[in-house]
Amino acid sequence: MTAPATTRRATDVTALAVETTPLDDVRQLIPFLDSRHPLVWLRKGEGIAGIGEALRLEFTGPDRIREASRVWRETAALATVEDAVHTPGTGLVAFGTFAFADDSAATSTLIVPEIVLGRRAGRSWITRIRRIDDTGDPTADQTTSGAGAQAPGSSAASRRPTTNAPLPQPTAFGDEYRLSLLPGALGGEGYKAAVASAVERIREHGLSKVVLARDLGGHLPRESDVRRALVELALGYPECWTFAVDGLIGSSPETLVRVHHGTVTARVLAGTVSRGRDAASDTAAAASLTASAKDQGEHRFAVSSVLDALGPHSADLEADDEPFTLKLPNLWHLATDIAGTLSDGSSSLDLAEALHPTAAVAGTPRRDALALIHELEPFDRGRYAGPVGWVGGDGDGEWAIALRCAQLTDDGDLTAYAGAGIVADSDPERELAETTMKFRPVVEAFG
Ligand SMILES: C=C(O[C@@H]1C=C(C(=O)O)C=C[C@H]1O)C(=O)O
Numbered sequence: 284m285t286a287p288a289t290t291r292r293a294t295d296v297t298a299l300a301v302e303t304t305p306l307d308d309v310r311q312l313i314p315f316l317d318s319r320h321p322l323v324w325l326r327k328g329e330g331i332a333g334i335g336e337a338l339r340l341e342f343t344g345p346d347r348i349r350e351a352s353r354v355w356r357e358t359a360a361l362a363t364v365e366d367a368v369h370t371p372g373t374g375l376v377a378f379g380t381f382a383f384a385d386d387s388a389a390t391s392t393l394i395v396p397e398i399v400l401g402r403r404a405g406r407s408w409i410t411r412i413r414r415i416d417d418t419g420d421p422t423a424d425q426t427t428s429g430a431g432a433q434a435p436g437s438s439a440a441s442r443r444p445t446t447n448a449p450l451p452q453p454t455a456f457g458d459e460y461r462l463s464l465l466p467g468a469l470g471g472e473g474y475k476a477a478v479a480s481a482v483e484r485i486r487e488h489g490l491s492k493v494v495l496a497r498d499l500g501g502h503l504p505r506e507s508d509v510r511r512a513l514v515e516l517a518l519g520y521p522e523c524w525t526f527a528v529d530g531l532i533g534s535s536p537e538t539l540v541r542v543h544h545g546t547v548t549a550r551v552l553a554g555t556v557s558r559g560r561d562a563a564s565d566t567a568a569a570a571s572l573t574a575s576a577k578d579q580g581e582h583r584f585a586v587s588s589v590l591d592a593l594g595p596h597s598a599d600l601e602a603d604d605e606p607f608t609l610k611l612p613n614l615w616h617l618a619t620d621i622a623g624t625l626s627d628g629s630s631s632l633d634l635a636e637a638l639h640p641t642a643a644v645a646g647t648p649r650r651d652a653l654a655l656i657h658e659l660e661p662f663d664r665g666r667y668a669g670p671v672g673w674v675g676g677d678g679d680g681e682w683a684i685a686l687r688c689a690q691l692t693d694d695g696d697l698t699a700y701a702g703a704g705i706v707a708d709s710d711p712e713r714e715l716a717e718t719t720m721k722f723r724p725v726v727e728a729f730g
Pocket residue numbers: 494496537552553554555616643644686687700701702703704705721
């Protein structure tokens with residue numbers, strides 16, 4: 284595949300009118316979502332839910348994140364925002380998902396919903412967002428998506444959205460369903476062979492680490508309510524970022540980057556072991572992970588790649604010397620939290636661009652690892668392992684690495700991906716078992 288050279292985007296910037304007002308406590312966001320095209324970002328019961336589409340921007344190619352950042356800055360500069368709540372996720376926001384590879388056939392997209400419902404630190408809110416036409420009138424009945432051209436320059440006074448519109452209502456879930464996910468383009472045996480080839484390549488050619496993934500596929504009947512899977516993910520993995528953006532659905536434990544009021548944070552994961560069957564074997568599993576030179580090595584590559592990428596944007600970046608063990612329902616991970624102050628006014632999208640792809644999902648050195656992924660994985664990763672999250676009008680935002688996820692198409696085809704970091708002493712059978720455990724959230728949510 285050759286990389287598409289250009290990025291598709293709106294030719295003109297769309298003017299948006301945005302208004303956030305407080306709401307009585309909205310305890311459950313998922314029931315408000317579209318059953319087939321949900322837009323959501325949640326952790327520990329807090330987050331944002333999107334309804335409708337006021338604006339969709341699409342990008343492809345090597346500059347997809349950079350272009351998204353640029354167009355988003357222009358869009359935000361032109362928007363008229365009234366925000367009575369002022370907390371992360373209020374005012375203008377776009378949900379986003381980006382393809383992993385420069386030459387992916389998958390589009391990367393920023394979606395501004397018509398309505399955002401949010402909940403954070405005991406406060407709830409609603410944001411209404413409308414496109415403004417070139418006469419300056421908020422187009423109250425305009426619900427179209429697509430990056431259509433809108434002329435800038437309308438007057439701020441005439442851009443006010445309508446505040447007394449009815450509140451969105453939750454809807455009952457559709458029937459329960461069970462979906463089997465079966466091996467896709469790279470089955471278990473194929474995966475082990477790919478891991479063995481990677482190990483050989485690492486030993487012979489000085490490559491340090493490569494992350495290899497495999498895929499599972501299934502079909503979700505048209506009437507299936509995707510919100511059921513989201514509830515399973517959100518309840519089963521409350522410490523993870525549960526997301527649904529443009530059909531990409533999952534629960535990721537890995538924060539690529541968060542920007543909030545001039546601070547930048549990230550959580551690096553690499554190095555994994557399954558949870559034990561009982562308390563004693565579980566404690567032993569965590570201890571073996573901490574003691575594993577292989578996992579610690581893998582982890583160091585991932586931490587260095589994040590420090591190197593964020594270093595130019597933060598003078599006081601700090602990471603703990605030793606990783607801690609992060610407990611998930613299915614796995615233990617080695618984890619390192621990184622924090623610093625932003626020194627150059629970068630947006631969360633700028634930092635996602637600087638970071639992607641980290642060594643946690645590509646490898647080290649990056650270029651060689653990406654070439655080997657291209658050679659050994661017989662599929663396009665799509666948005667798996669790319670940035671997924673949201674960006675606000677001020678550039679702040681939260682982005683996870685899209686892991687433990689599946690992509691749902693409009694036809695109902697569902698493809699899930701999971702990978703593992705391969706180093707010189709990786710064992711194919713164990714890496715296969717690790718990917719099976721990483722599929723668990725998605726397999727159980729849909730199964
Ligand atoms: C690649 C995945 O996970 C990544 C790889 C890990 C590892 O190799 O130990 C751990 C967490 C993630 O950074 C995945 O879940 O698909």
